[in-house]
Amino acid sequence: MKKIICFYLLTFMVVSQVSGQLQFFKNADFEKIADAHETIATVPFLAKVNLLPEQMDTISTGELANLEKSEGESIQKAIYAWFLQKQEKGKLSVAIQAPLVSNARLEASGIDHKNYLAYSPTELARILGVDAVVMGYYETNQPKAWQQKNGDCEHKNEGTGLAVINFSIFNAEDGELLVKFRNGIAAQNESPNEEIIQALMKKVSKRMAYTKI
Template sequence: MKNVVGIFFWCSLLVLEAGAQVHFFKNAEVESLVENHETIATLPFQARVTLPPNQMQSLSADELASLERLEGQSIQQALFTWFQNHKEKGELTVNVQDPAVTNSKLTAAGISLHNYQDIAPAHLAAVLGVDAIVIGSYETNLPLAARSPQDREGKTPGEANLAVINLFIYNAADGELLVQFHNGIYGSKARLNDGLIEALLKKVSRKMVYAKT
């Protein structure tokens, strides 16, 4: 799993240069695999943050690691909100575990952002007590975790920025890959706001395995 996530993470810029293509995979047997799913969980994402050179130079290695950890948690929370909103609208067939519960269970089991990618998806799901897990990687040069309230409201103009997400959904019972989603977008600060996940997932929302038909 680590190698798969890593390959798509580091290829993200190439995809952007090719026109921000969307790559979407769905397991051919997904309908039968998720038929009895009741709850899923989203883990913190592996994040890579690239800031302007002057800002990068002002950050220590520990500060950058902390920023990337917070960014990964920001994406986890944003995905939870996205799923939850669709659930409340009656557009989702499963419940989504609260990230606070997810992270607490991971910590109690000695699992962290630094080692969970080395653990089998089925085991992670068992630790969390869910039917499927959502994991992935994320790359940006405008991190949610470091943005000011003004930026979050989309009021601050800025140069072009990028965001790339690689998302994987794994089945708990057998660790099978259910969905793989890769997408990248360009935008200004006004575009890359708290609606970022909505923008990234909009193109495939109707194809998601838990969407009601």
């Protein structure tokens, strides 16, 4: 019980520190570089899942790894959906490659979530055949894949969840960092990753060179 209380206190402290705070970097030449871009792609995000001690007792190391893989792919799809939504409304200056295509090309080159950091953004972009690559890190204590697996059972966390995202876009030609932001959001445990990404991306859309306002 003491461990569980400590976990919730730590979660509350982290949520208080990161929720609403946005750390944002934008390359001074982003607009100029983006003018030459036609297609971008996002790779599965690296994900870290924080579970309660009692939940950790019911999951193996392999299952946790698969859970984190699922969360990373879910964020990839949610980001794609956000860009696609902008594209369909005529508010995106580039095309966004479908995750199905991106992941198939990565897999064909022997690249997955375990080793893709061994490749430079330029190498990944060449394999994907795009002008820029979206990649990053995602951390949550309310994994959606866990909730889908366990439904409303006792293993599901209660109350507010924490989602923290580190999001970067790299130029394919020279690997230059174009945009980087880190933000946290407190979300109710029933909030899907799509809603979390929508909330996070809304904060930076006006500063994205690809987005037509």
